[in-house]
Amino acid sequence: MAGTILYLENVTVSFDGFKAVDSLNTYVKYGELRFLIGPNGAGKTTLLDVICGKVKPATGRVVFKEDIDIGSKQEYEIVQLGIGRKFQAPSVFGNLTVFENLELAIQKERGIWASLFGKLTSEQRDKIFAILETIGQLEKAHEKAETLSHGEKQWLEIGMLLVQEPEMLLLDEPVAGMTKKETEKTGELLRAIAKDRSVLVVEHDMEFVRNFAEKVTVMHEGKILCEGSMEQVQSDPRVVEVYLGR
Numbered sequence: 001m002a003g004t005i006l007y008l009e010n011v012t013v014s015f016d017g018f019k020a021v022d023s024l025n026t027y028v029k030y031g032e033l034r035f036l037i038g039p040n041g042a043g044k045t046t047l048l049d050v051i052c053g054k055v056k057p058a059t060g061r062v063v064f065k066e067d068i069d070i071g072s073k074q075e076y077e078i079v080q081l082g083i084g085r086k087f088q089a090p091s092v093f094g095n096l097t098v099f100e101n102l103e104l105a106i107q108k109e110r111g112i113w114a115s116l117f118g119k120l121t122s123e124q125r126d127k128i129f130a131i132l133e134t135i136g137q138l139e140k141a142h143e144k145a146e147t148l149s150h151g152e153k154q155w156l157e158i159g160m161l162l163v164q165e166p167e168m169l170l171l172d173e174p175v176a177g178m179t180k181k182e183t184e185k186t187g188e189l190l191r192a193i194a195k196d197r198s199v200l201v202v203e204h205d206m207e208f209v210r211n212f213a214e215k216v217t218v219m220h221e222g223k224i225l226c227e228g229s230m231e232q233v234q235s236d237p238r239v240v241e242v243y244l245g246r
């Protein structure tokens with residue numbers, strides 16, 4: 001479908017016969033900020049795992065950029081194709097500076113020796129500074145990452161994904177443990193990022209979703225319960241039932 005960056009068709013993931021994702025169909029458009037919600041065990045993390053290649057679907061197709069079937073590709077191939085995944089816990093290098101963390105991420109593609117001894121090109125430096133600005137960490141560029149707040153570490157990690165120039169970002173509960181102010185800033189950051197990329201976010205913080213979601217997908221028992229704007233899904237009786245157990 002034109003304008004679709006990711007298309008999931010009839011995707012099923014089984015763990016010893018248990019369907020964590022069950023015949024699921026959805027698509028994400030270019031430039032979309034999509035939130036994936038649902039009760040614990042709904043299959044949200046498994047769905048991100050399928051898209052990034054960590055888990056292979058038993059059936060169905062995972063199609064990136066209209067014609068690339070990524071369902072059987074390796075994780076590193078999917079990264080190279082332009083999908084970046086961030087897990088919940090920040091994993092920045094505390095004893096390196098913010099700049100050095102981004103430098104390491106940018107050098108990754110050139111191998112470990114280049115990353116240890118290589119010099120950045122001026123283009124790469126510019127790119128790092130542009131990303132520092134995007135993630136609001138220009139002033140902290142030369143601070144050790146271990147001195148950053150929890151929120152700042154999360155933004156740095158998002159920056160480390162951005163240096164790879166992904167076209168799609170997968171984020172797992174990016175605002176977990178953040179202050180209200182950090183949560184707000186993260187929402188603005190994701191909005192800015194989604195302007196020229198697609199972002200798919202698994203999230204439990206409903207206030208955050210309400211404030212920033214353009215489109216929400218609600219999962220339950222491996223299936224999509226409903227999709228639409230936050231207003232639409234909130235007023236769907238099936239969603240109320242799943243969340244309140246009525």
Ligand code: ADP
Nearest residue numbers: 015019020038039040041042043044045046047
């Ligand atoms: P969510 O992220 O929505 O909380 P998950 O995707 O983590 O849900 O899990 C969906 C279901 O799949 C759960 O019942 C979980 O126990 C099961 N599951 C997830 N990963 C595995 C695995 N590696 N082996 C067996 N069962 C799993």
